[in-house]
Amino acid sequence: MKRFFLVMGLILSSLLTSCIPQKDLVYLQNKSTATDSIQRMVEQQKPYRVQINDILNIRLKVLDQENVNIFNPIGEENLNASAAERAYFDGFTVDVHGSIKIPELGTVNVLGYTTAEIEEHIKQRLLDEQFKETANMFVTVKLSGLRYSAMGEVGSPGSQILFQERVDIFQAIANVGEIEMTGDRKDVLIIRQYPQGQQIHHLDLTDVNVMNSPYYYIQPNDMIYVKPLKQKSWGTGTTGRETLVTIVSVLSLVTTTILLLRL
16 A cells, blocks of 8 residues: 555656646746836847858949949849749858959958948949949848748747848747747757857747847847757656646556556
8 A cells, every 4th residue: 555655646746747837838037026017128239240151132223223234133023933032043142251242343252241331342342443423322232031940849940031130039939830838948049150150049038038138139040949848758748637647547557557466
């Protein structure tokens, strides 16, 4: 009988620890103070600086637009191609040396510059080499979409392209189908590209202070990895009901075994 109660105690302990607590599922909890309302001023995002393998979309407009046709892409005429495909073929890809090649201007180094700085640099070179101030030149440089990948415990793992200039971690995850119940929201990994290599950053999405993190907004070529919780590997269930069903099954097996041993 003592053995039976010991087994029951172990089973009940497992029931209490194997299901996922609600606090591990709720986003943006105020873990420091208990207030009814929370205000967080998200820090101004620093301008993104262009890296290798980025694709830039460059447009040039002047009074006589025919004079700049060689600079502007013509792929937009291919309506059958997706926006991502047109960006790839018509955009300017930053090579391993941090440069792009522009018609008439040749090689232009863009590594480590913001899009605003690249705009000004291209405009100045065109004025010096191709046009005059009277051309009323207007140059725009944008990234051809914000590319990132999401892996692990998310609804639809894979690569995504968002045509927005600013995307936070919640928007990025929502776009791939939300984090599964078995995903670890307390330690989401951001694998970010830097000129010197890759670095891993950690975000706790259950803490409201995540909005103050310098990694709250994702950057092009980021990889987001959501690790599985231990409950998934244990296989005991993610909710109290699922765990109870598992425990009842185990209890039935243990009881049957004990009865057979007594025969």
